[in-house]
Amino acid sequence: MRVNSLKPFPYEPGAPAPLRLRVKKEIRFGECDPMGVVWHGNYAQYFEEAREVFSRACGLGFDVLQRAGVVFPVKTLFFDYCKPLRYGREYIVEIVAHWSEAMRVNAEYFIFDQQEELCTRGFSVQLLVDVQGRLVLDAPPFYQEFKDNWAKGNFSGFQNTQRIF
Amino acid sequence: MRVNSLKPFPYEPGAPAPLRLRVKKEIRFGECDPMGVVWHGNYAQYFEEAREVFSRACGLGFDVLQRAGVVFPVKTLFFDYCKPLRYGREYIVEIVAHWSEAMRVNAEYFIFDQQEELCTRGFSVQLLVDVQGRLVLDAPPFYQEFKDNWAKGNFSGFQNTQRIF
Amino acid sequence: MRVNSLKPFPYEPGAPAPLRLRVKKEIRFGECDPMGVVWHGNYAQYFEEAREVFSRACGLGFDVLQRAGVVFPVKTLFFDYCKPLRYGREYIVEIVAHWSEAMRVNAEYFIFDQQEELCTRGFSVQLLVDVQGRLVLDAPPFYQEFKDNWAKGNFSGFQNTQRIF
Amino acid sequence: MRVNSLKPFPYEPGAPAPLRLRVKKEIRFGECDPMGVVWHGNYAQYFEEAREVFSRACGLGFDVLQRAGVVFPVKTLFFDYCKPLRYGREYIVEIVAHWSEAMRVNAEYFIFDQQEELCTRGFSVQLLVDVQGRLVLDAPPFYQEFKDNWAKGNFSGFQNTQRIF
Numbered sequence: 001m002r003v004n005s006l007k008p009f010p011y012e013p014g015a016p017a018p019l020r021l022r023v024k025k026e027i028r029f030g031e032c033d034p035m036g037v038v039w040h041g042n043y044a045q046y047f048e049e050a051r052e053v054f055s056r057a058c059g060l061g062f063d064v065l066q067r068a069g070v071v072f073p074v075k076t077l078f079f080d081y082c083k084p085l086r087y088g089r090e091y092i093v094e095i096v097a098h099w100s101e102a103m104r105v106n107a108e109y110f111i112f113d114q115q116e117e118l119c120t121r122g123f124s125v126q127l128l129v130d131v132q133g134r135l136v137l138d139a140p141p142f143y144q145e146f147k148d149n150w151a152k153g154n155f156s157g158f159q160n161t162q163r164i165f
Numbered sequence: 166m167r168v169n170s171l172k173p174f175p176y177e178p179g180a181p182a183p184l185r186l187r188v189k190k191e192i193r194f195g196e197c198d199p200m201g202v203v204w205h206g207n208y209a210q211y212f213e214e215a216r217e218v219f220s221r222a223c224g225l226g227f228d229v230l231q232r233a234g235v236v237f238p239v240k241t242l243f244f245d246y247c248k249p250l251r252y253g254r255e256y257i258v259e260i261v262a263h264w265s266e267a268m269r270v271n272a273e274y275f276i277f278d279q280q281e282e283l284c285t286r287g288f289s290v291q292l293l294v295d296v297q298g299r300l301v302l303d304a305p306p307f308y309q310e311f312k313d314n315w316a317k318g319n320f321s322g323f324q325n326t327q328r329i330f
Numbered sequence: 331m332r333v334n335s336l337k338p339f340p341y342e343p344g345a346p347a348p349l350r351l352r353v354k355k356e357i358r359f360g361e362c363d364p365m366g367v368v369w370h371g372n373y374a375q376y377f378e379e380a381r382e383v384f385s386r387a388c389g390l391g392f393d394v395l396q397r398a399g400v401v402f403p404v405k406t407l408f409f410d411y412c413k414p415l416r417y418g419r420e421y422i423v424e425i426v427a428h429w430s431e432a433m434r435v436n437a438e439y440f441i442f443d444q445q446e447e448l449c450t451r452g453f454s455v456q457l458l459v460d461v462q463g464r465l466v467l468d469a470p471p472f473y474q475e476f477k478d479n480w481a482k483g484n485f486s487g488f489q490n491t492q493r494i495f
Numbered sequence: 496m497r498v499n500s501l502k503p504f505p506y507e508p509g510a511p512a513p514l515r516l517r518v519k520k521e522i523r524f525g526e527c528d529p530m531g532v533v534w535h536g537n538y539a540q541y542f543e544e545a546r547e548v549f550s551r552a553c554g555l556g557f558d559v560l561q562r563a564g565v566v567f568p569v570k571t572l573f574f575d576y577c578k579p580l581r582y583g584r585e586y587i588v589e590i591v592a593h594w595s596e597a598m599r600v601n602a603e604y605f606i607f608d609q610q611e612e613l614c615t616r617g618f619s620v621q622l623l624v625d626v627q628g629r630l631v632l633d634a635p636p637f638y639q640e641f642k643d644n645w646a647k648g649n650f651s652g653f654q655n656t657q658r659i660f
Contacts, residue, residue, distance in 0.1 A: 002167065002168070002170070003167070003168050003169075004168075005241070026379075028375060028378065028379060028382075029382065029528060029529070030374070030375055030378060030534045032528060032529045033524060033527060033529070034528070034530075034531040035236065035529075036529040039524070039525045040238070041206065041207075041209030041525050042525075044206030045206055045358060045360055049356075049358060052356075052358075062417065062418050071200065073200075073205070073246065074205045074246060075245070076244065076245050076246070077243070077244040078241070078244075080240070081238065081240055081242075084238075084298075087392065087529055088393055133249075191547075193540060193543065193544060193547075194364070194369070195372075195540055197364045198359060198362060199359070199364065199365075199366040199417055201364040206360050207360075210523060210525055213523065213525060214523060217521075217523075217524065226583070227524070228583055252364055252557065253556070253557050253558055332497065332498070332499045332500075333499075333500055334497045365566065365568075370568070370569045370572065371536065371537075371543065374535065374536030374539060375536055401530065403530075403535070404535045404576060406573070406575050406576070407535065407573070407574040407576075408571070408573045408574075409569075409571065410571050411568065411569060411572075414568075414628075
């Protein structure tokens with residue numbers, strides 16, 4: 001796989017616009033390392049938190065997948081660390097999901113500090129597989145609904161919304 | 166940054182051979198997720214464990230860096246998940262460090278299960294910075310020594326060694 | 331130390347009333363174990379989150395302590411697990427701080443699920459020490475202020491408040 | 496529950512001697528907090544590692560329990576922090592299991608640094624429950640075997656053994 005990590009998912013003309021959602025959180029003491037900053041490995045949790053809020057908002061929550069007998073494991077994950085996050089502050093995770101014709105979710109992440117400076121960026125690719133770990137080739141109903149909603153612009157409500165919780 | 170994630174650090178003719186080291190560990194229960202497999206975010210710990218054994222073996226341990234007033238933060242990190250690791254088993258992390266003329270450590274990682282099947286691969290780039298976070302441009306003595314040793318083949322001892330701990 | 335874990339800090343007649351604060355959070359996928367429930371070791375994070383919100387609300391934040399050259403490490407910690415928390419739900423952590431004449435914070439914790447059923451309870455004792463790890467015997471100004479405010483009832487505002495974030 | 500935390504499981508005359516096992520490990524960087532020491536919440540992992548080595552050595556491994564349709568969740572857990580563990584060192588976890596007539600495992604833990612100084616001590620109680628979470632009242636065959644082996648002194652082999660891995 002060749003990847004341009006600054007533009008991992010180039011926009012395809014005619015595709016529905018990316019979906020965008022922001023989550024604001026406080027850094028936990030136990031997430032920081034001896035340098036006084038968030039330990040680099042903990043950003044996987046930060047990405048996942050935003051992805052989960054996004055998933056539930058789009059009808060792709062864990063319970064929905066479980067009923068359909070499928071899972072959405074992370075296949076690839078990338079981090080580019082630009083500026084450390086110090087303990088005692090809040091951070092914002094912005095997830096940007098890019099349209100794909102395949103049964104995968106391509107997402108970019110941007111983590112900002114309280115001054116809205118970019119601290120970490122990255123991306124993930126998730127693939128839909130069944131419980132035996134085989135790629136799902138036909139879209140299950142819940143997934144078709146998700147894509148239809150996206151194509152029709154039904155998720156535009158949270159596209160520019162900052163959700164704080 | 167454009168990256169070929171299957172070959173992130175192409176070999177440059179004339180460069181010293183890559184350094185290779187293996188670490189064998191047991192999966193902790195608390196590292197596994199509701200799917201019964203190692204949670205994808207925990208592989209950052211697994212990579213770091215191998216990197217630390219490697220660093221100490223090469224004279225790049227945390228104490229050495231601290232005395233020199235520098236740190237070696239992770240700048241980029243990539244994971245490609247191929248096969249999940251199940252709880253109750255051991256795993257092997259193989260780190261392969263690639264020569265670079267710059268003051269950076271380019272490392273690939275390969276995680277295997279007990280059957281020596283590849284489960285996760287990835288890479289990291291670390292940059293040498295001072296405590297103010299500025300890039301170090303002149304090699305500190307400990308670092309020059311590390312590169313000299315590598316160039317002279319002094320680390321060949323552990324190149325094919327499996328260290329179990 | 332002998333402890334009655336159901337009543338670790340018995341009320342002393344005449345002491346200011348305990349302080350009480352609630353924090354509501356969502357369970358992270360990576361915090362759950364192969365049983366599909368929050369891994370028991372992760373409750374230390376949940377307790378700490380409530381303790382940090384409480385500390386900041388009382389003028390005992392990490393930055394205040396750092397300026398005073400002291401820390402407030404956890405000396406003892408206890409957990410009693412009553413009912414597991416399942417992934418996909420929210421939880422509430424209630425912290426109840428009990429008055430002490432000494433320079434220590436005695437806190438109880440109660441974790442509830444969305445149905446307000448008790449899932450985990452426990453307590454912690456924190457002792458004020460200087461950076462060399464020696465017990466602080468004279469109250470620093472910030473700490474005296476904290477106790478004065480408590481004694482005067484100045485924290486009553488958040489005593490029955492549920493803070494959601 | 497009233498507990499003497501320094502002597503949580505008093506010896507009952509006539510009971511088989513406690514079982515004792517030691518595990519030696521290296522501290523991970525990501526397990527340390529901004530004070531440069533192991534974050535207090537991570538000791539739950541350290542206790543669990545020793546408990547798992549102990550369990551497997553005694554025929555109480557996760558796979559055995561799974562086949563029997565039971566689990567052994569932690570019911571109570573206590574930590575007393577005496578001296579911090581600094582990054583860059585090794586630590587030793589000693590688990591001491593105390594005989595109980597009931598279907599529970601009462602275990603004490605002692606964590607030492609490289610100088611064999613006591614850093615953290617604590618205990619856990621685990622109860623045998625079925626998958627519905629109900630207490631198991633009749634000993635399953637694997638558990639009866641475990642107790643028979645203990646009573647007969649068959650585990651004496653590892654009683655004074657230090658296992659390093």
